[in-house]
Amino acid sequence: MDSARIADLLQTFLGPADDERLTTNDLQHISTYIDLLLRWNARINLTAVRQPEEIVTRHFGESLFAARQLFPARTTSAQPAEPASSEVQGAVKAERSSASARLIDIGSGAGFPGLPIKIWAPAVEVTLLESNQKKATFLREVARNLTLTNINVFAGRAEVYPNPPADVVTLRAVEHFKTVLPIAARLVAPGGRLALLIGQAQLAQAHNLAPELVWIPPIPIPLSTSRVLAVGTSQQSPNGHVPE
Numbered sequence: 001m002d003s004a005r006i007a008d009l010l011q012t013f014l015g016p017a018d019d020e021r022l023t024t025n026d027l028q029h030i031s032t033y034i035d036l037l038l039r040w041n042a043r044i045n046l047t048a049v050r051q052p053e054e055i056v057t058r059h060f061g062e063s064l065f066a067a068r069q070l071f072p073a074r075t076t077s078a079q080p081a082e083p084a085s086s087e088v089q090g091a092v093k094a095e096r097s098s099a100s101a102r103l104i105d106i107g108s109g110a111g112f113p114g115l116p117i118k119i120w121a122p123a124v125e126v127t128l129l130e131s132n133q134k135k136a137t138f139l140r141e142v143a144r145n146l147t148l149t150n151i152n153v154f155a156g157r158a159e160v161y162p163n164p165p166a167d168v169v170t171l172r173a174v175e176h177f178k179t180v181l182p183i184a185a186r187l188v189a190p191g192g193r194l195a196l197l198i199g200q201a202q203l204a205q206a207h208n209l210a211p212e213l214v215w216i217p218p219i220p221i222p223l224s225t226s227r228v229l230a231v232g233t234s235q236q237s238p239n240g241h242v243p244e
Contacts, residue, residue, distance in 0.1 A: 003027035012222045013061040044134045046110040063113030067120035102166040107174035127152045158183045165189040172197040185210040188234045196230040
């Protein structure tokens with residue numbers, strides 16, 4: 001798909017400043033990703049969305065919008081940048097370029113939002129959790145074709161994931177939401193964040209299922225009447241206690 005057209009379609013989801021735009025390399029990565037997704041989707045069911053432009057807006061747009069909120073800084077400065085949206089409070093402040101940040105994407109499927117977040121914030125260590133073996137193979141193929149480093153694919157369920165919790169855990173369009181959300185919350189490191197791309201109607205359920213998290217006001221996703229980014233922060237200290 002043409003990079004210029006991709007940039008036009010994604011403009012709504014990104015900010016106006018130079019450091020909030022996609023680079024030529026980012027756009028080429030997305031173009032290659034779309035080509036791979038369309039080829040593989042003919043053999044295995046990765047997404048019900050078949051039109052390339054709709055894939056850009058629905059999958060990449062939503063994922064990059066979340067990436068911009070979670071990792072807004074594009075410089076290597078020691079000072080964190082302000083979040084891209086004024087609605088995002090202090091809990092969402094983070095450096096896009098932070099090499100120490102670790103992210104787990106649960107039920108990654110076709111790679112959203114984990115792989116677009118990796119394209120946006122290449123220094124973040126990303127682990128994609130996907131129990132379907134064919135989808136896990138696809139994720140590895142995308143990472144190889146885009147020459148993405150510091151990215152892992154765990155072909156198993158979130159409840160048996162053996163590695164330590166992460167600074168950011170993402171969840172989007174997973175089955176068995178009620179079962180998976182508490183597991184996702186447990187994979188958030190002390191002081192870390194759980195980021196959900198969900199419908200407005202799921203907010204109350206999310207808050208009830210993860211009451212230990214402090215939730216900021218939901219952020220509406222552009223071009224959607226009901227989709228939001230919901231971010232909850234773990235208040236646990238490393239010793240497991242909640243600060244008073």
